Each structure stands twice: as C-alpha cells, then as structure tokens.
Amino acid sequence: MARHYAGDGAHVGSYYAATANPAPERPALHGDVEADVCVVGGGYSGLSTALHLAERGRRVVLLEGARIGWGASGRNGGQIVNGLNASLQTIERRYGADTASFVAGLVTEGGAIIRERVAKYGIDCDLKDGNVFAALTPAHMRELEARHALWRGHGIEGQEMLDRDAMRGHVTSDLYVGGMRDATGGHMHPLNLALGEAAALESVGGTIHEMSAVTFADTEAARPVVRTEDGSVTCDTLVLAGNAYLGHVIPALVSRVMPVSTQMMATEPLGDLADRLLPTDECIEDVRYILDYYRLSADKRLLFGGGTVYGGTDPRDIEGKLRRNMIKVFPELAGKRVEHAWSGNFALSFSRVPQMGRLGRSTYFAHGYSGHGVTGSHLFGRILAEAITGDTERFDVFAGLPWLPFPGGRALRVPYSAMGSWWYGLRDRLGV
Numbered sequence: 001m002a003r004h005y006a007g008d009g010a011h012v013g014s015y016y017a018a019t020a021n022p023a024p025e026r027p028a029l030h031g032d033v034e035a036d037v038c039v040v041g042g043g044y045s046g047l048s049t050a051l052h053l054a055e056r057g058r059r060v061v062l063l064e065g066a067r068i069g070w071g072a073s074g075r076n077g078g079q080i081v082n083g084l085n086a087s088l089q090t091i092e093r094r095y096g097a098d099t100a101s102f103v104a105g106l107v108t109e110g111g112a113i114i115r116e117r118v119a120k121y122g123i124d125c126d127l128k129d130g131n132v133f134a135a136l137t138p139a140h141m142r143e144l145e146a147r148h149a150l151w152r153g154h155g156i157e158g159q160e161m162l163d164r165d166a167m168r169g170h171v172t173s174d175l176y177v178g179g180m181r182d183a184t185g186g187h188m189h190p191l192n193l194a195l196g197e198a199a200a201l202e203s204v205g206g207t208i209h210e211m212s213a214v215t216f217a218d219t220e221a222a223r224p225v226v227r228t229e230d231g232s233v234t235c236d237t238l239v240l241a242g243n244a245y246l247g248h249v250i251p252a253l254v255s256r257v258m259p260v261s262t263q264m265m266a267t268e269p270l271g272d273l274a275d276r277l278l279p280t281d282e283c284i285e286d287v288r289y290i291l292d293y294y295r296l297s298a299d300k301r302l303l304f305g306g307g308t309v310y311g312g313t314d315p316r317d318i319e320g321k322l323r324r325n326m327i328k329v330f331p332e333l334a335g336k337r338v339e340h341a342w343s344g345n346f347a348l349s350f351s352r353v354p355q356m357g358r359l360g361r362s363t364y365f366a367h368g369y370s371g372h373g374v375t376g377s378h379l380f381g382r383i384l385a386e387a388i389t390g391d392t393e394r395f396d397v398f399a400g401l402p403w404l405p406f407p408g409g410r411a412l413r414v415p416y417s418a419m420g421s422w423w424y425g426l427r428d429r430l431g432v
Contacts (some may be wrong), residue, residue, distance in 0.1 A: 019299075033231065036235065041067065043241065050206055063209050084369075107375075141177060167179045224363050239388075240359075244346055263321060353370075354380060355403055380428060
C-alpha cells in the first residue's frame with residue numbers, strides 16, 4: 001500500500017499546532033453513505049462551502065484526508081489580505097473593465113465572511129484588524145500609490161498611504177520607505193479558525209470524517225460517487241476543495257495548478273520588545289515578488305514567513321532560509337531563539353487568478369488562490385454554495401475566465417516557474 005500523503009495525519013510541528021484549541025478527532029469514513037453534498041477537503045475552501053450549504057439545510061458530508069486544517073489552512077501566515085494575487089490592474093488588462101469592476105466589488109468580502117463566522121459562532125482565534133503593505137523602494141511606493149488610486153476608483157475605501165515616518169509608526173525598522181495600510185485587513189490564528197469552522201459545521205448538522213483520503217471519484221455521474229479506503233459517499237453534488245493537496249485523484253485538475261511551498265517560523269516570546277517592533281500589532285507584508293510577511297502572535301512572538309519552493313518540497317533548513325531576512329527587518333532579533341519552523345503548500349495557478357468550475361453535471365471545484373487563500377477560499381466557498389443552491393451569477397463569471405496550463409506541462413512547470421521567480425527576484429534586488 002502506498003504511504004499516506006499526510007503520514008499519520010497529525011498537524012505539522014508548527015506554532016499553530018502547539019497552541020491549537022482542543023478539538024475532537026473525527027472518525028474515518030467506514031461503509032457506504034449518502035448525502036446531498038459531499039465536500040472533499042477540510043481546509044478553508046471546503047469548510048466555507050460546507051458551512052454555507054449546511055446553514056441552508058443541505059445534508060453535508062465533508063471528507064478530509066488528514067486532520068481538519070492539516071494543509072495550508074492550518075499553516076499559513078494568518079493574514080487577512082484583501083484582493084487576489086493578480087492585481088486589479090492585471091485583471092482589467094487581461095479580462096476587461098467589466099470583469100475588473102466585478103472583482104473589485106468582492107475583494108473585501110472574504111475578510112467580512114471570516115469576521116461574520118468568528119462573531120456568529122464565537123470562534124476563539126485571536127482575530128485583530130489591520131494590515132500594512134511595506135515598500136522598500138520608490139518603485140514599490142509608486143506601485144502602492146497606483147493600487148490605492150485604482151481601488152478608490154472602484155469605491156473600495158479603508159486604505160491610506162504611509163510615508164516613511166508614518167510607516168515607522170507601524171514597523172520600527174529602517175528598511176522601508178513607506179507603505180499602505182488597509183484597515184479592512186487583519187490577522188488571526190489560522191488553525192484555530194479552521195477548527196472553529198469545523199465545530200460550527202457540526203453544530204448545524206454537517207458530518208466530518210477525518211483520515212478519509214479520497215482514492216477515486218466519479219465526477220461525470222449524475223450522482224457523483226467518491227471512494228476512500230474504507231467507504232464511499234454517493235451524493236447529489238460533489239465539491240472538490242483539496243487545492244494543493246488533491247494530488248492526482250482528479251486527472252482533469254492536475255495541470256491547472258502547481259503546489260508551491262512557503263516557510264514560516266516563530267521566535268521565542270519577545271515581551272515588551274514585540275510592542276516596540278510592531279507598535280500597532282498589525283500584520284505586515286512587503287510588495288516584492290518573493291516577499292516577507294510577519295506579525296505578532298497573541299503571546300508576543302514574531303511569526304515570520306517568506307520564500308517559495310516550486311513543486312511543493314520542504315527546504316532542509318527553514319530557519320536558516322528565513323532568519324537572514326528577519327534580521328534585515330529587525331536587527332534587534334539577532335540573538336533571539338526560533339522555537340518553531342515549518343513549511344506548507346499553496347496551489348499556484350499560471351494566471352495567479354483562482355479557478356472555479358464544474359466537471360460533469362454535478363461536480364464543482366475551486367483552487368489556485370496563489371498565496372491569497374485565506375480570504376479567497378472563504379469567498380469562493382460562499383460563491384460555490386450560491387451556485388449549488390441555484391444562484392450561478394457570480395460562479396459563472398469566475399468559471400468563464402480562461403485558464404492556461406503551465407508552459408511545458410507537468411514536466412516543465414517547476415523549472416519554468418523557478419526561472420520566472422529568479423527574474424522577478426532580480427528585479428526586486430535591483431529595485432526596479
């Protein structure tokens with residue numbers, strides 16, 4: 001038998017796993033069951049879709065191959081960042097002004113859904129408001145100024161430009177020339193958010209089976225069937241939300257995305273130094289192609305992330321890879337211990353625009369958030385639920401966007417993307 005892709009299914013040794021709220025271990029699927037909707041994937045996309053549908057009275061069964069939040073949803077930076085990876089400028093250039101206006105009308109919705117869930121179900125996940133985009137060069141500032149003007153032109157409020165002095169009010173570092181603050185952004189404990197949403201799903205009648213990796217799916221049947229090692233689900237509607245961890249179970253989706261790993265680490269608790277480094281306790285990300293992102297945890301650690309590995313493999317020395325960049329931002333941390341370091345995959349689409357669509361008559365999918373999955377997954381979960389319950393207006397817009405496979409297919413997508421990453425990284429270093 002092939003080794004399970006998630007090992008024993010336990011959460012990786014992250015800071016989030018070490019500080020997770022208590023949660024039950026749900027039983028694996030055994031036997032054959034029926035459902036109105038079967039959702040594959042226990043991350044934000046699957047949980048969001050399942051919860052919206054269960055609230056509407058659908059009988060939902062969710063299958064997760066490991067534990068809830070095992071993948072990117074339980075390992076990410078915990079940052080609520082509005083927008084897609086592809087900017088509104090890029091979307092307008094590729095797909096036209098109408099599509100850009102449509103996207104602009106929903107880029108803050110994912111964050112709003114998270115706040116609604118936290119408030120409605122009393123989810124304890126250290127939710128805080130505010131995120132800041134940091135500029136290292138005048139070129140970065142011009143990029144942020146153009147973004148600020150475009151968003152305001154679409155009626156998106158809540159952003160403000162920051163000069164060097166104002167930026168130091170948020171980040172006590174000499175590295176930045178300025179930035180832009182988004183009051184509607186924020187940050188939280190991502191694994192606790194996923195665990196809270198799972199509990200919310202069960203509270204409204206949904207069923208969750210962990211350690212139930214899907215081995216086969218008939219996506220063309222009028223009533224799709226999915227099989228696991230020990231059972232099956234026959235359903236009226238199937239939702240595929242495995243994202244970077246769906247593997248090769250659904251051949252039609254393999255060429256659409258590529259797994260890419262990003263790395264994070266957590267320092268020892270910093271006490272009063274944490275408040276001096278990040279006085280407003282908002283999350284930060286810079287605007288380079290290969291970016292740094294960081295924030296404070298509830299117990300005053302610096303959670304620092306960055307880097308990419310195309311193909312989804314883990315680097316040997318995560319701390320060594322990230323520490324140098326952390327010290328560039330905050331030289332005061334040179335002697336501080338790193339107590340947790342981990343890696344996780346997100347699904348990159350070639351266009352950097354997330355994908356949503358249908359296979360056959362009754363199978364839906366969403367994936368490819370390209371590093372912006374915290375908000376995008378919650379939004380797409382709502383849009384999928386709308387479509388499944390009869391309102392396809394927003395689904396049809398995203399499903400109708402053209403997608404491109406990676407040049408060279410599966411064999412060349414990693415070296416091709418790595419070469420592109422090298423080029424944009426060089427531009428970052430040159431400040432152009």
